[in-house]
Amino acid sequence: MNCAITHDFYLGRGPDAEWVASIDLNQCACSSLAAIERAGTAEEFRRRVERLCLMVCRDETGYATSPPSSTWQWLWPTSHGTDRTYAFDGGAVWTCPRGQRWLARAGDYVPPSPEESPVVFPPARDTCGYTGIDAADTTARRYGPLLGHTHCDDIDELGMRILADLTLPPGPGTPSELAALRLRLAPDLRYAVTADSSAVELEIEVLGYRADDPAADLARDALASLPALYGWTDPDGGPPRFSVRVLIADAHRHASHPALADRHTRAVLTVH
Template sequence: MSRSTTHDFYLGRGPDAERIGSIHLGACACQSVEQIWRARSADEFADLVNSFLHAAEVGQAGEVTHRGRPWPWPWPTSHGTDYTHAFDTDTVWTARQGQRWSMRAGEYVPPGPGDTPVVFPHGRDTCGYTGIYAADTTRRRYGPLLGETHRHDLSQLGLSILSDLTLPWSPGPASAQLVELRAQLPPHLRYAITAHETTVELEIEVFGLLDGDLAADAVVQALAMLPALYGWTDPNGDPPRFAVRVLLADDERHRTHPVLADRHTRAVLTTT
């Protein structure tokens, strides 16, 4: 099943690269960037990008931002964009959510010792998120699922996380990190998430484990990675987009979340 994706296009790579367009491509759009990958000069790349954006705009296949127009995204750099394409050194490079330049002319490039951190020009100085505290985020590292959840407030984010942890799995382009996370969570577990708006914290109670259970530490450690998947982490140690507190629920907690006494119920969400 297809999904909407965001794309940025640059001439060059690094902090001085020139952005020549962006698009939020609709989930049902029949557009493709494969032709752009075949560009062999900067002029050809720019022409192909312009044609691609124009065709998408005419066909109402996406929200287009042309060269010279203001930065379109609520995240401050292309680290939060699903796919970034840049023409550099006679070929087109592609980075997925700013993690590394993993494709060259449409072909996968394995990671290597020479890989360097991906740097993009700043599109804006602050983050324009809704419902979660805005912050100076120009130095932050963006999680792989940020593009899907950047408009969510804390309660919506909690529901999204519950769905990703408990619903039947449908592999997709953004699934690798979630597959890794879910592999560390026994399938019989159930969850109650409380969204604390004041402290911007998700309190996750895990049902199905007891203190001393051999899997408990691994589960707590896995769930502690959620802020890095659904938001950002800051190398300087500033607060994340949201905090997570993981508790192992005992049988007494069924009185607080009685619906979880039903073994068919996998998850509930409450707010404070």
């Protein structure tokens, strides 16, 4: 079973909610989290969260912080960047993934409603602690699931990491979002990537499609999602961490790119 890694816990919802704890789980503790989701009172919720914190510290399966002895442990400024947030409110525990919406109550799915408002969390730090490309400085941004592993990368390092994620065999613990992206791309595709540091842009040229192949548009759409996966999206229209430009190569592109003349070469990175 796949479990989120970072978790925040609150009493109440909204900007005045009381922060109870934050936990970074290196290993899955799904049964304990399920018990927390079904807490029937605020006190029971707090006790179960505290019990999980103690278990995590005792078994060294992760890292837990809670007030008043500890402060906010994450690099992102609010729970919008946390994998899963839990809040006891109105007699039940609500859960929210990455600040998207409160989608479950007491473990049961809650369908979206037209009257829903954007999720608001208490401010935890003034700026985002990520130090990578144009580090985030607003709580409005929604951080992608692969940002945490790349937040210190510059644009060429990021390009290399993305190429590795797209072409190397997936390893244990591959994020589900990356696995879903790879499923949208044919396994025999090859890539020529140009990293432009001045424009903070990755130009991704895809080799392996015939002219007018409808699947090429699917690949273009899939690769266009990279800035959201490895960076963030900003509802206020702010700039992304980096941009991508996806090109579909013609059948003779390998002739003008010597490194790709060898059909066994899966990917090439050029830095400008």
